[in-house]
Amino acid sequence: MDRYEGFHEFVRTRQQSLMRTAYLLTGNAHLAEDLLQTVLTRVASHWAKLAKGGNPEAYARKALVNQTISWRKRKRIELPEAELPEFAASGQPHDEATVRRLALLHALARLTPKQRALIVLRFYEDRTEHETAQLMGVSVGTVKSQTHYALSKLRALVPQEVYR
Structure with missing residues (x-):
């Protein structure tokens, strides 16, 4: 029996979803690719x-979160902080949904790695507090309090005029 039997199928079916999560965690397509490759190597070895x-997808998602936090601590990887374009000044037409999305991505980049991971897991992946706590290796109370702080910070960072 091949020790990697089923691994290629797992990668084929879950790669896009895992890549989206990696991108949301890093905010950078190249870092997301590196992150996912590192994590899939770890998944393959186990x-x-x-x-x-086991649950390969849960293991992979937890590894994505842990590796992102580890990279930021060890290598001091900086997530990009793109400037929001000045649509009104340029005279270019704009879609309000696009402006909201850019504002949110900009604000997400300014959260700590753990806060960003919480927001991604809870609201993008629609995980429960319990699932998020398990994936991050913290208590449910920590998820609740840190989610509150992260949402407060996002509200402070996103310009109010974007939502008027």
Whole structure:
């Protein structure tokens, strides 16, 4: 029996979803690709155990969060902080949904890695507080309090005129 049996199928079916999460965690397509490659290498090395009775997707998502936080601590990787374009001054037409999205991405980039991971897991991936706590290795109370702080920071960072 091949020790990687099923791994290629897992990657084929879950790669896009995992890549979206990696991008939301890093805010950078190139870093997201590196992050996902690093995590999939780790998943492959544990595949025999994960395929038997584990949950490969949960393991991969937890590894994405942990690796992002680890990179930021060790390598001091800076997430991009793009400037919001001045649509009104340029005279270019703009879609309000696009402006909101850019404002939110800009604000997400200014959160701490753990706060960003919480927001991504809770609201983008629609995880429960319990699931988020398990993926991040913290208590449910920590998820609740840190989500509150992260949302408060996002509200302070996103310009109010974007939502008028």
